[in-house]
Amino acid sequence: MQLHDLIDFDAVRTSMSAGNKRSLLQQLSSLAASRLGLDPAMILASVSEREKLGSTGFGHGVAIPHGKVDGLNRIYCLLVRLAEPIDYKAIDEKPVDLVFLLLSPVDAGGEHLKALAAISRVTRHAHILEKLRGARSRDALAAVLLSADERDAA
Numbered sequence: 001m002q003l004h005d006l007i008d009f010d011a012v013r014t015s016m017s018a019g020n021k022r023s024l025l026q027q028l029s030s031l032a033a034s035r036l037g038l039d040p041a042m043i044l045a046s047v048s049e050r051e052k053l054g055s056t057g058f059g060h061g062v063a064i065p066h067g068k069v070d071g072l073n074r075i076y077c078l079l080v081r082l083a084e085p086i087d088y089k090a091i092d093e094k095p096v097d098l099v100f101l102l103l104s105p106v107d108a109g110g111e112h113l114k115a116l117a118a119i120s121r122v123t124r125h126a127h128i129l130e131k132l133r134g135a136r137s138r139d140a141l142a143a144v145l146l147s148a149d150e151r152d153a154a
Helices: 021-036 040-053 109-123 126-134 138-153
Strands: 013-016 057-059 066-068 076-086 096-104
Touching: 013 021, 013 138, 021 040, 021 076, 021 096, 040 066, 040 096, 066 109, 076 138, 096 109, 096 126, 109 126, 126 138
Parallel strands: 013 076, 066 096
Antiparallel strands: 076 096
16 A cells, blocks of 8 residues: 555645644545535544544654544545644644645554554654655645655655
């Protein structure tokens, strides 16, 4: 599974203002809901429920809030880069500025884990994170992700 199969490149945001984790999750849920034709409250509830189990701030300034959503028929992902890093209660206690929202159908157990792994493979490389932070446009962010996919596939 590759990121280009998951990410909604039209929903990528390069300078989202969030202020705090709660506001960020609300904005991400609204954005995804508008793209998917789903109820934002349902998405927020799923992501928030998962967050209660432990922070999805994976370290190095990256968070991958995720959840399973009733009525979703495919795995969906979007990426935002925050205008200012926020406290996300990440495992390394560092603020977060790169956020991948991952949503899956309720019955997508293995596929959901594969999607998380695909994001993790890309975000564990410091040079890729640096390029994502330096990209100034949606197209530039997309290009970084696509080149990371190609590198991982090789």
